[in-house]
Amino acid sequence: MNAAEDSRLLLAPDTVVVSAGRPAREHDAPVNPPIVLSSTYVGTGTVVDGDRAYGRYSNPSWDPFEQALAQLEGAELPALLYASGLAAVSSALSLVPAGGTLVMPRHSYQGALVMASELAQRGALILKTVDIADTEAVEAVLAEGQVSMLWLESPTNPMLEIADVPRLAGAARAAGALVVADNTFSTPLVQRPLEAGADVVLHSVTKYLAGHSDVVLGALVTSNAELRAELLHHRSIHGGIAGPFEAWLALRGLRTLALRIERSQASAAELALRLQQHPQVDGVRYPGLATDPGHDRAKAQMDGFGSILGIEVAGGQVAAEKVVEALQLWVPATSLGGVESLIERRRRHANEPASVPANFLRLSVGIENVEDLWADLRQALDAL
Numbered sequence: 001m002n003a004a005e006d007s008r009l010l011l012a013p014d015t016v017v018v019s020a021g022r023p024a025r026e027h028d029a030p031v032n033p034p035i036v037l038s039s040t041y042v043g044t045g046t047v048v049d050g051d052r053a054y055g056r057y058s059n060p061s062w063d064p065f066e067q068a069l070a071q072l073e074g075a076e077l078p079a080l081l082y083a084s085g086l087a088a089v090s091s092a093l094s095l096v097p098a099g100g101t102l103v104m105p106r107h108s109y110q111g112a113l114v115m116a117s118e119l120a121q122r123g124a125l126i127l128k129t130v131d132i133a134d135t136e137a138v139e140a141v142l143a144e145g146q147v148s149m150l151w152l153e154s155p156t157n158p159m160l161e162i163a164d165v166p167r168l169a170g171a172a173r174a175a176g177a178l179v180v181a182d183n184t185f186s187t188p189l190v191q192r193p194l195e196a197g198a199d200v201v202l203h204s205v206t207k208y209l210a211g212h213s214d215v216v217l218g219a220l221v222t223s224n225a226e227l228r229a230e231l232l233h234h235r236s237i238h239g240g241i242a243g244p245f246e247a248w249l250a251l252r253g254l255r256t257l258a259l260r261i262e263r264s265q266a267s268a269a270e271l272a273l274r275l276q277q278h279p280q281v282d283g284v285r286y287p288g289l290a291t292d293p294g295h296d297r298a299k300a301q302m303d304g305f306g307s308i309l310g311i312e313v314a315g316g317q318v319a320a321e322k323v324v325e326a327l328q329l330w331v332p333a334t335s336l337g338g339v340e341s342l343i344e345r346r347r348r349h350a351n352e353p354a355s356v357p358a359n360f361l362r363l364s365v366g367i368e369n370v371e372d373l374w375a376d377l378r379q380a381l382d383a384l
């Protein structure tokens with residue numbers, strides 16, 4: 001038996017990322033799972049539940065990652081891998097019944113908000129957006145009744161607001177609403193929403209879990225067998241499945257997750273402090289800063305503060321654009337969670353909510369030497 005699957009061994013998460021999803025220990029067995037390239041599987045007689053049957057229903061290349069992620073999130077059932085984070089969002093939103101109400105943070109991941117608004121526009125659901133950091137306001141919306149799903153993202157993308165995850169999950173449950181938590185920013189090493197009462201956890205595996213900006217994938221995790229069956233059915237019928245090579249790359253990336261997070265979190269904390277002192281920076285958003293409005297809440301419910309931070313550049317949009325152009329090491333690109341540090345002015349996207357300031361830069365801190373990262377930021381800010 002694989003050591004990580006032996007429940008008698010209670011392994012720490014930084015061990016699980018390395019040991020989970022390995023092939024059985026047999027003489028001459030490979031240490032890593034193989035990539036299985038097959039669109040169909042041999043079978044005769046009636047197809048029964050659990051048969052591989054066809055490549056859109058299952059692939060052995062997905063299983064190791066699905067087991068590893070479930071173990072990390074503390075789920076009792078294997079995760080479900082998807083073609084992208086948004087394919088996972090689409091599957092999760094399929095749990096809202098026709099005409100049901102969905103409550104979402106106003107600063108949710110932009111693609112999830114666009115999808116939800118488009119579904120609302122054609123009458124598939126009712127969308128209510130909220131300030132997710134304002135617990136009483138969210139509870140008031142839940143108390144109005146008839147809410148089918150509460151969507152949680154904490155920290156939010158890109159404004160880094162912190163939701164009171166356990167309290168809101170409890171309030172949603174009391175109101176009969178399902179809770180889906182997008183845990184992309186934190187990863188299960190920093191935050192485990194299922195333990196805090198969420199029904200489903202969502203990941204853009206593209207980001208930290210895979211970690212090398214070379215693959216697009218998503219995942220859902222739940223311990224609820226009925227919900228998992230519904231989601232699996234949706235994945236099989238809508239077809240948003242992962243490629244075998246991508247699944248293999250994601251597991252390969254996961255092996256170093258603990259080291260990457262340790263390094264990038266420490267660097268993000270250091271950079272947040274230094275940026276706060278720079279005269280060309282009007283404000284820093286990072287839940288690890290003692291002055292951040294979400295700090296106490298984040299401290300209570302997370303094992304760390306993540307590696308994403310936001311700054312508002314003094315001098316507005318033009319100054320912020322100049323900083324991005326002057327950087328030499330930081331890569332100007334959307335996305336986050338890779339080994340390389342990325343920076344982006346979020347409002348360059350037409351769909352970004354106007355409540356995100358025009359001079360706001362989102363920084364995804366990678367694993368480079370922190371002094372090099374700082375020197376590059378400082379020269380770009382000093383040049384203003």
Ligand SMILES: *Cc1c(COP(=O)(O)O)cnc(C)c1O
Nearest residue numbers: 084085086109157184204206217
């Ligand atoms: C990137 C992202 C997504 C979407 O994932 P894709 O893999 O790009 O489809 C969803 N949620 C968050 C928080 C993200 O950062």
